[in-house]
Amino acid sequence: MSQLKKNILIISNEIVGTKMAGPGIRYLNFAKVFSKHFKTVLFTPNEPDISDKSFKIICYGGNITRAIRGYIHSDSVIIAPALLPSAIKLIRKRGGRYIADLYDLNLIEVLEYTSDESGKRRETAFDLNYQTVIKELSAADHILCSNPRQKDFYLGLLSSLARINPKTYNLSSDYSDLISIAPFGLESEDPKSSIQNIYHKIFPVIKPTDKIVYWGGGIWNWFDPLSVIKAIEIISKKRGDVKLFFLGVKHPNPKIKEMEVANDAIAYAKKHELESKFVFFNYGWTDFAERINFLSQASIGVSTHFDNLETRYSMRTRILDYLWAGLPIISTEGDFFAELIKKDGLGIVVKPKDSKAIASAILSIIDDPSLTSQFKKNIAKIKPRFYWENILSPLIKRIKDDDFSSPSASNYDITRISFSYYWAKFKKFIS
Numbered sequence: 001m002s003q004l005k006k007n008i009l010i011i012s013n014e015i016v017g018t019k020m021a022g023p024g025i026r027y028l029n030f031a032k033v034f035s036k037h038f039k040t041v042l043f044t045p046n047e048p049d050i051s052d053k054s055f056k057i058i059c060y061g062g063n064i065t066r067a068i069r070g071y072i073h074s075d076s077v078i079i080a081p082a083l084l085p086s087a088i089k090l091i092r093k094r095g096g097r098y099i100a101d102l103y104d105l106n107l108i109e110v111l112e113y114t115s116d117e118s119g120k121r122r123e124t125a126f127d128l129n130y131q132t133v134i135k136e137l138s139a140a141d142h143i144l145c146s147n148p149r150q151k152d153f154y155l156g157l158l159s160s161l162a163r164i165n166p167k168t169y170n171l172s173s174d175y176s177d178l179i180s181i182a183p184f185g186l187e188s189e190d191p192k193s194s195i196q197n198i199y200h201k202i203f204p205v206i207k208p209t210d211k212i213v214y215w216g217g218g219i220w221n222w223f224d225p226l227s228v229i230k231a232i233e234i235i236s237k238k239r240g241d242v243k244l245f246f247l248g249v250k251h252p253n254p255k256i257k258e259m260e261v262a263n264d265a266i267a268y269a270k271k272h273e274l275e276s277k278f279v280f281f282n283y284g285w286t287d288f289a290e291r292i293n294f295l296s297q298a299s300i301g302v303s304t305h306f307d308n309l310e311t312r313y314s315m316r317t318r319i320l321d322y323l324w325a326g327l328p329i330i331s332t333e334g335d336f337f338a339e340l341i342k343k344d345g346l347g348i349v350v351k352p353k354d355s356k357a358i359a360s361a362i363l364s365i366i367d368d369p370s371l372t373s374q375f376k377k378n379i380a381k382i383k384p385r386f387y388w389e390n391i392l393s394p395l396i397k398r399i400k401d402d403d404f405s406s407p408s409a410s411n412y413d414i415t416r417i418s419f420s421y422y423w424a425k426f427k428k429f430i431s
Helices: 022-034 064-071 085-093 106-113 119-139 148-160 166-171 198-202 225-236 260-271 291-296 317-325 336-344 355-367 369-386 388-401 411-430
Strands: 007-011 039-044 056-059 076-080 097-101 142-145 179-181 211-215 242-246 279-281 300-303 329-332 347-350
Touching (some): 007 022, 007 064, 022 317, 022 388, 039 064, 064 076, 064 085, 076 085, 097 119, 106 119, 119 148, 119 411, 142 148, 148 179, 198 291, 211 225, 225 242, 225 260, 225 355, 242 355, 260 279, 291 317, 300 355, 317 329, 317 369, 329 355, 336 369, 347 355, 355 369, 369 388
Parallel strands (some): 007 039, 007 076, 076 097, 097 142, 142 179, 211 242, 242 279, 300 329, 329 347
């Protein structure tokens, strides 16, 4: 590949626009960074309601392979969380490179996502996710993941696929040639609020002087909002100036089902007369740009989850927003970010489901300005590590150098794996 002629095709599996969740945010920022170095096209499942002069945004609708066909050449690098076998074969035929972005470990996440479904539907959903990740790990010229834990997980699967072998070991004994870490990132420009006293204007019961505990993002089944609500309930019996705000309830992607945990959280807040007094829900989804107003006027960012496998391998994208805004963080232990928060003094880490500890942590931060100041100083030091430009810099160099030496699966193996993938897809369809 000629270094001067490379073009990057980024394929988002979720909506990119004024309202978007983690994957859409990630791929929009990928496009912004890559367009500074290469000709870049961002493909989205929706008709975009945003634009950018530095790169194209194209809706692929229901057929990714057809949409990207005219853009794939020998100088193309395609970045996607997953592709159909037809797209993978097309890339190979035309001599392009495929980078599988597996930052979101769907194989484990689906166990929580389907936890309220019947056994058969849950099994077929898991099987489809399993066959999908096997397909990506087999076919990709390079793989992206979010953190060292995920890298170890994928290396285990790669070993089972025989991509860990003497030949690939000699190429790169740490396997950075095959898989690299590119976590979720944050913008290098600090957030600036455009509307003052946003909470008071939307919810008049919230005073401008109140302290806001901010739950960024949605309320998914693998999170624990109830423990935070119960912590606020404990605090509300002592004082009235601490409020909890949930940024979003309904996912911007209509294909994402309603979450049982979200319904339970809302029901508890209503039953205990906390809703609209101490606990506040945004029942829609906040525009991506508008979230800055809520984020920058909060006092604490909170992320609570359970002690399970999903937590261990997760990458909580909302934590990056907290770092971006310089918010002291309260998190339950068990994931990559909890270790970072504890190690670098970015906030307070508590045990799972411990509402009393969460309440104590909230009050410690709110009532101790020196502690808050120290957390903010530590956050300021660590932020540059997660700037989009910095986390993507090694990948940009790899693409410029055309450094993709680790051999992927043969065309025969891709055909065989494709059969297993389509069979799993059919079983899920009829379940």
